[in-house]
Amino acid sequence: MHDYLVRAVAKDGSFKIFSVLTTSTVEEARQRHNLWPVASAALGRTMTAALLLGTNLKGEDILTIRVLGDGPLGAILVSANSKGEVRGYVQEPQVHLPSTPKGKLAVGAAVGKGFLHITRDLGLKDPFTGSVELVSGEIAEDIAHYLITSEQTPSALSLGVLVETDNSVVAAGGLLLQLLPQAEQSVLDTIEKNLSKLPPISSLIKDGETPEDIINRVTEGIEVKILETKPVCFCCQCSRERLENLLIGIGKEEVSSMLEEQGGAEINCHFCSERYTFDKKDLENVLIKIESQGKKKDD
Structure with a gap:
């Protein structure tokens, strides 16, 4: 049932x-x-x-x-x-x-x-x-x-x-x-x-x-x-896209540190225990998006 x-x-x-x-x-x-x-x-x-x-x-x-x-x-x-x-x-x-x-x-x-x-x-x-x-x-x-x-x-x-x-x-x-x-x-x-x-x-x-x-x-x-x-x-509302936005939100310095020290990142959702893995390429793309947002603000 x-x-x-x-x-x-x-x-x-x-x-x-x-x-x-x-x-x-x-x-x-x-x-x-x-x-x-x-x-x-x-x-x-x-x-x-x-x-x-x-x-x-x-x-x-x-x-x-x-x-x-x-x-x-x-x-x-x-x-x-x-x-x-x-x-x-x-x-x-x-x-x-x-x-x-x-x-x-x-x-x-x-x-x-x-x-x-x-x-x-x-x-x-x-x-x-x-x-x-x-x-x-x-x-x-x-x-x-x-x-x-x-x-x-x-x-x-x-x-x-x-x-x-x-x-x-x-x-x-x-x-x-x-x-x-x-x-x-x-x-x-x-x-x-x-x-x-x-x-x-x-x-x-x-x-x-x-x-x-x-x-x-x-x-x-x-x-x-x-x-x-x-x-x-x-049902949990978490998603890879939402967590990527979270990474963007924490800023360039923090993401760069993850990239240099760990070569990637793993984020675990507290609500549903779903694990999201971001490898080196993923974090590099996040940094590109952070920089792109910074340029838009400057414009």
Whole structure:
């Protein structure tokens, strides 16, 4: 089954609800970054959250989540766009911690204490960034706290990543429900009751349930309307051309030094671990372009 996201709304206008399947997306991140289980869970949850929060992005809008904890994982950085594309990395991908007493991956301990920053770049002059202190390091609880504190949006968020003994990701996904001002108490009571019975998202997905099935579980007894279904995937915007422009941007002196000392350059994209090699001839061409740009400025 391909990964996809479902966006729906209560027919009485009391809430918005989104659910997403991200198993293949998180597994690709695991393979690209050679993640160990705790890192897979932490990065996978953050990527899933970025897709859920980015459902209303348009055009060239970008949403970025930074989880900056003091735990052994270090920083987690994820960005998503309006096309349902997400990318991300964790600073220390090979971290092992003992499981929690309940047998769960110790994501909270691996993330540690620190801050969560969410930036919405909507193409305006200044992107909006909201920040909150991490409350648990478990990602879902932290982002729900952010939504209530920074955006004043009462929300229920559930994220799950299930990792097999061979380190592969066998199930991943999430659910986000956001209450609207006109929500009546009876609706709140029904949602609360349904959420209390909801099994872990990852176990539902492993058993074959779809985003629509998960939405139906949470909204049992309430009429909802599906507004959109769209594919999601791991996708990085890096390219050889962009990195060549980066080399041009660092200037003649720096590129000349690379040429003389190393005879070339290798650039690794943090987001997707793709490696780009620039040999001697490539760097000589970069220097020609730098000089050409300098002459245009002088003219």
